[in-house]
Amino acid sequence: MHYNPKHDLLEQRIILVTGAGDGIGREAALTYARFGAQLVLLGRTESKLLAVRDEIAAQGGAPALTVTLDLLHATQEQCRQVAADLTDQLPRLDGVLHNAGLLGDIVPMAEIDMAMWHDVMQVNVNATFMLTQALLPLLLKSPAGSLIFTTSSVGRMGRAGWGAYAVSKFATEGMMQVLAEEYKSRHLRVNCINPGGTRTSMRAAAFPHEDKNKLKTPADIMPLYLYLMGDDSRRKTGMSFDAQPNRKPGATE
Ligand code: NDP
Known part of the structure; x- marks a missing residue:
């Protein structure tokens, strides 16, 4: 994506x-901080979180x-507690990027282990949902909140083994x-990014034999992450965006 954000986009x-x-989450955090966000x-x-916090401080970002x-x-109780603690410390949230994810085993459906299935659903779906539900009141305090989920090309078209x-x-x-439908008349937009x-x-675990030098780095895909978090995307909601629109899914595997 070609996008030239203003240097104070997220002030x-x-x-x-x-x-x-x-x-990708580390890079997004450092990038958002560079463009002015707390x-x-x-x-x-x-x-790892403390190292990123220190890096943000070293680049002159807000604590x-x-x-x-x-x-x-x-x-759900822990997610609500996280939201309560943040409510004590912050006036609002202007954006949430759900980026954490678990790959699980790449095996045919017939061989899926139920414990692994539950783990992947817990991290990628249940925890993401519980955290979203808990954080919605803080997000709705923003005049223009942006809620972003992280998808994948295999989340749009099924692929054997995934x-x-x-x-x-x-x-x-x-x-x-x-969520996008539920909040479309409010000041909260909801979208997905497919990196x-x-x-x-994670990519190296999924494709251990590919040449990683042929892959984009997290820094390369940040324009879309900035676009969807800043005011230039205020009218976009309910959409699933590609950070690498010209890349064929599964191109290097
Ligand atoms: P990484 O494995 O490099 O990073 C994942 C991050 O999520 C890590 O910081 C990890 O924490 C955190 N995480 C994992 N499990 C948990 C958990 N149980 N609780 C809290 N945090 C957790 O993955 P990527 O950066 O590659 O992926 C980021 C997102 O992008 C994921 O949602 C992934 O599905 C998606 N994606 C990635 C693609 C790619 O090619 N890289 C392609 C398509 C989608 P820790 O550092 O402690 O392990």
Whole structure:
């Protein structure tokens, strides 16, 4: 995507990113901070969140908050507690990027282990939903909130072997569409981003034999992440965007 954001695009914005300690989420958090936002960094590995917080401070960004939460075991009560703690510290949330995700095993449906199925659904669907539900009141305090989910090309068209992950991403698209309809006359827009094959540890786990130098980096795909978080996308809702629109799904595998 060609997009030239204003340098102060996210000034005065407060944005929560899940899975902010690594991969695409880490890059999104650093990028949003560079464009003026105050960040809430949510993830399961505290040391990684603290490293990102320090990096934001070193680049002159607003002090970031960190929330350590393992989405694999997160309950509705814990999600509500996270929202309550944030409500004590922040006036509102202007954006939430649901980025944390679990790949699970790449195996045919017939071989899927139920424990793995539940884990993928818990992280990618249930925890994402519970966190969304808990954070909605804070998001609705923003005059122009942006709620972004992370999908995948296998969440739009099924592909053999991608079982639990693909089904969880179809559910993510559905969650986005229902919420977008429910809030279409309010000041909250809801969209999905499909990053496309991107150089991270999740991608390396899915395609261990591909040449990672041929993949875009998380930094390369940030224009769409900025566009959907800033005011230029204010009228967009209920849509699923590709960060790499010209990339054929599964191109390098
Ligand atoms: P990474 O595995 O590199 O990063 C995932 C992040 O999510 C990490 O920070 C990880 O934390 C966090 N996370 C994982 N499980 C949990 C959990 N139980 N609780 C809290 N945080 C958790 O993945 P990517 O950056 O590649 O993926 C980001 C998103 O993009 C995912 O939703 C993925 O499905 C999607 N995507 C990625 C593509 C790609 O090619 N990379 C393509 C299409 C979609 P920790 O660092 O502690 O492990």
